[in-house]
Amino acid sequence: MRNTWIIIQRELKERLRTSSFWGLAVFGPVVLMLLVFLLFHFGESQKPKWKILVTDPAMILENRIMLTDSEQFEFDFLNNYLELDDFLKGKRYQAYDGMLEINEKVLSNKIAYFFYKEKPPLKIQTKLHYLLEKRLEEVYVAELTDLSLGKYREIKQPVNLAFRNVFDPKEQKSDLTSWVGWIFGAMILFFIFVFGMTILRSITIEKSNRIVEVLLATVRPRQLMLGKIIGIGMTAIIQLAIWIFLIAIGMYIFRESFFQTAGEQALSGSLSADSGMKNIFGYNSWLEYNQFVELVFERINFSVMLTWFGLFLVLGYLFYGTFFASLGAMMGTESDGQQYVVLIISILFFALLSGYITIIYPESSLIKWLAYIPFTSPVVCMVKISQGYSVNEIYQLFLSITILILSIAGGLFFAGNRYKKGILRFGHRLHLKDFFGK
Amino acid sequence: MITLEGVSKSFQQKIAVHDVSFSLEKGKILGLLGPNGAGKTTIIRMMNRIFVPDKGSIFFNGELLNQKHLRHIGYLPEERGLYKTMTVWEHIKLIGQLRGLSKEDITSNYKFWEEKFDISSWKSKRIEELSKGMAQKVQFICTIIHQPDVLILDEPFSGFDPVNIELIQNEIKAMKDKGKTILLSSHNMKSVEELCDKVVLINQSKKVLEGNVYDLRSQKGEDIYAIRFRGNMIAFVNALWIGFELVGKEELSSDTTVAYVKMRNESTFEDLLRTLLGQVEIEAAWKVLTSMQEIFIQEVAKK
Numbered sequence: 175m176r177n178t179w180i181i182i183q184r185e186l187k188e189r190l191r192t193s194s195f196w197g198l199a200v201f202g203p204v205v206l207m208l209l210v211f212l213l214f215h216f217g218e219s220q221k222p223k224w225k226i227l228v229t230d231p232a233m234i235l236e237n238r239i240m241l242t243d244s245e246q247f248e249f250d251f252l253n254n255y256l257e258l259d260d261f262l263k264g265k266r267y268q269a270y271d272g273m274l275e276i277n278e279k280v281l282s283n284k285i286a287y288f289f290y291k292e293k294p295p296l297k298i299q300t301k302l303h304y305l306l307e308k309r310l311e312e313v314y315v316a317e318l319t320d321l322s323l324g325k326y327r328e329i330k331q332p333v334n335l336a337f338r339n340v341f342d343p344k345e346q347k348s349d350l351t352s353w354v355g356w357i358f359g360a361m362i363l364f365f366i367f368v369f370g371m372t373i374l375r376s377i378t379i380e381k382s383n384r385i386v387e388v389l390l391a392t393v394r395p396r397q398l399m400l401g402k403i404i405g406i407g408m409t410a411i412i413q414l415a416i417w418i419f420l421i422a423i424g425m426y427i428f429r430e431s432f433f434q435t436a437g438e439q440a441l442s443g444s445l446s447a448d449s450g451m452k453n454i455f456g457y458n459s460w461l462e463y464n465q466f467v468e469l470v471f472e473r474i475n476f477s478v479m480l481t482w483f484g485l486f487l488v489l490g491y492l493f494y495g496t497f498f499a500s501l502g503a504m505m506g507t508e509s510d511g512q513q514y515v516v517l518i519i520s521i522l523f524f525a526l527l528s529g530y531i532t533i534i535y536p537e538s539s540l541i542k543w544l545a546y547i548p549f550t551s552p553v554v555c556m557v558k559i560s561q562g563y564s565v566n567e568i569y570q571l572f573l574s575i576t577i578l579i580l581s582i583a584g585g586l587f588f589a590g591n592r593y594k595k596g597i598l599r600f601g602h603r604l605h606l607k608d609f610f611g612k
Numbered sequence: 613m614i615t616l617e618g619v620s621k622s623f624q625q626k627i628a629v630h631d632v633s634f635s636l637e638k639g640k641i642l643g644l645l646g647p648n649g650a651g652k653t654t655i656i657r658m659m660n661r662i663f664v665p666d667k668g669s670i671f672f673n674g675e676l677l678n679q680k681h682l683r684h685i686g687y688l689p690e691e692r693g694l695y696k697t698m699t700v701w702e703h704i705k706l707i708g709q710l711r712g713l714s715k716e717d718i719t720s721n722y723k724f725w726e727e728k729f730d731i732s733s734w735k736s737k738r739i740e741e742l743s744k745g746m747a748q749k750v751q752f753i754c755t756i757i758h759q760p761d762v763l764i765l766d767e768p769f770s771g772f773d774p775v776n777i778e779l780i781q782n783e784i785k786a787m788k789d790k791g792k793t794i795l796l797s798s799h800n801m802k803s804v805e806e807l808c809d810k811v812v813l814i815n816q817s818k819k820v821l822e823g824n825v826y827d828l829r830s831q832k833g834e835d836i837y838a839i840r841f842r843g844n845m846i847a848f849v850n851a852l853w854i855g856f857e858l859v860g861k862e863e864l865s866s867d868t869t870v871a872y873v874k875m876r877n878e879s880t881f882e883d884l885l886r887t888l889l890g891q892v893e894i895e896a897a898w899k900v901l902t903s904m905q906e907i908f909i910q911e912v913a914k915k
Binding site for chain 1: 657661679687692696698707711712
């Protein structure tokens with residue numbers, strides 16, 4: 175055990191002192207948060223106000239769209255047709271960012287055109303669409319029905335057939351939270367792959383520079399392998415902890431500044447979720463945007479998810495790590511055995527797919543089995559945790575963990591033998607029979 | 613100190629070592645010789661428990677060799693390996709810790725070797741910054757940092773220049789004088805002749821020869837003596853009777869020569885000296901031993 179600990183320390187120090195480790199640990203999350211910020215920041219309109227000319231020869235809109243002033247739009251009305259060429263070249267129209275053309279039959283054909291000089295961002299498109307729709311509804315109700323506007327909107331609403339689980343009528347296990355579990359599962363696989371490859375490379379380097387023979391004269395192969403897997407795994411945990419810490423800070427900053435505004439807008443009513451508007455083009459994007467903010471800041475139980483994430487990451491890494499270690503030990507050269515790496519990647523991909531299937535068919539018997547299979551259980555269980563285990567099902571989670579732990583023990587035994595067998599073989603071509611031969 | 617009894621090892625279909633037995637005696641240097649691929653490295657790996665024998669046993673001080681005995685063994689493998697990104701000190705510390713030394717012991721032992729090899733300026737250098745010879749020295753220190761009772765050195769002189777070969781040879785001799793037991797595997801037969809008390813020759817996975825170096829060298833080959841003398845070479849040749857044959861000569865100066873004489877019939881060294889006395893001025897005379905190189909080639913060629 176003492177020697178394993180010495181190997182762990184060496185592996186840990188070896189990686190902690192590299193600039194690439196700290197580069198990835200610190201700049202990784204910073205770049206990630208920066209990208210998120212840029213995505214949302216540049217998704218916003220760069221123009222403080224969009225000046226729009228509304229051509230409405232039939233005066234259907236009666237020279238108004240909104241009752242109150244908007245910070246984002248300024249509308250001018252022209253009760254004539256205007257040729258596009260004139261709009262483009264006419265001096266008096268140069269100040270306009272776009273022209274909204276309301277034809278005489280708009281109430282029946284429901285078609286209007288917006289001609290822009292610079293394409294408005296999705297958010298602006300959505301809002302303009304929404305405002306026009308609301309105004310046309312007012313006109314439609316006033317001119318063509320005897321109904322009140324409220325009544326009309328009530329009637330106009332399409333039937334919303336919501337599918338609800340009888341055990342989860344409030345839809346706490348929504349697809350959205352399932353995706354959160356899947357993302358956590360995907361992160362587990364990402365770390366398994368990245369650090370599994372680190373194990374593989376580290377072993378092949380030790381083989382190629384022959385230090386392994388010196389080590390094996392004092393350390394048992396199994397101790398050496400375990401030390402390496404744990405040492406590199408601890409590096410992964412340190413890196414992950416830094417990531418979580420920095421991302422948490424970034425999210426706090428976002429919440430206090432950027433997303434607060436977005437959240438307020440969503441709740442202010444100007445774009446509140448009106449079910450009648452859900453089918454309008456582009457609206458869902460805005461809705462999803464707000465759902466994302468709500469999901470990240472309100473609905474994810476980070477303490478629970480991170481706890482299970484940490485557990486499945488450690489167990490999944492140890493399980494897969496044994497395969498990477500034995501593969502590294504069996505390889506004859508650094509370039510040998512690439513086809514087996516592809517096999518491991520395929521298994522990881524299948525695990526990812528299993529998580530996706532869990533979202534779609536959470537109750538299928540296939541998923542129950544995949545939750546018990548150690549290759550797929552880290553992802554499937556993360557999705558199921560995010561969906562929530564009922565009291566009657568909780569045994570399934572602990573059974574999955576137990577099977578995973580037993581598989582790690584079996585994997586360590588198997589990989590230890592393969593490691594011992596392969597670590598001092600050099601320059602050969604790796605064959606599948608090497609894994610199972612005596 | 614270490615005894616191998618009927619040790620065999622196979623890898624899949626290939627027999628690497630077959631029924632090999634020998635003993636490494638305390639305070640002696642044993643040369644393990646053999647051509648490439650004979651099975652020497654497999655034997656050495658079994659002595660370090662890197663491999664376990666399929667048959668036979670290895671004993672350390674009478675006990676079956678186990679993990680705890682490895683702390684008493686220092687192993688310098690033929691294929692040298694160091695962590696290139698670690699510093700000299702970090703590397704030595706790592707190996708010392710794995711060998712069970714405390715940090716204080718590692719520090720004091722390192723200090724001793726640092727002074728001995730005059731390498732104090734290397735301590736914080738990374739291995740990749742060292743030349744091959746420097747790296748070899750670090751490797752040698754790693755092997756002996758824990759002051760082992762038994763040293764197993766596989767090709768310890770490879771990569772060293774003649775000055776450093778001499779340095780390492782002297783260290784090996786000094787360790788022997790301190791009572792350390794040493795196994796030396798080398799293709800450098802000069803070093804084997806100079807250092808080893810006993811040799812074991814392995815060929816095609818079997819032991820083909822074992823014995824004391826002097827005995828082997830004197831028993832193997834022909835009965836030839838060298839005579840260094842002052843005087844006329846013709847007088848020397850004339851003095852030789854039918855019981856002797858001149859097989860070679862070396863002129864050291866205008867009047868000093870070394871002549872190599874082969875004994876014939878029942879002639880002895882004393883007969884030779886008696887024959888030459890009064891004919892030439894004898895300065896020295898000695899038996900010409902067969903070189904280990906010749907013995908090696910003879911034995912390997914037999915198979």
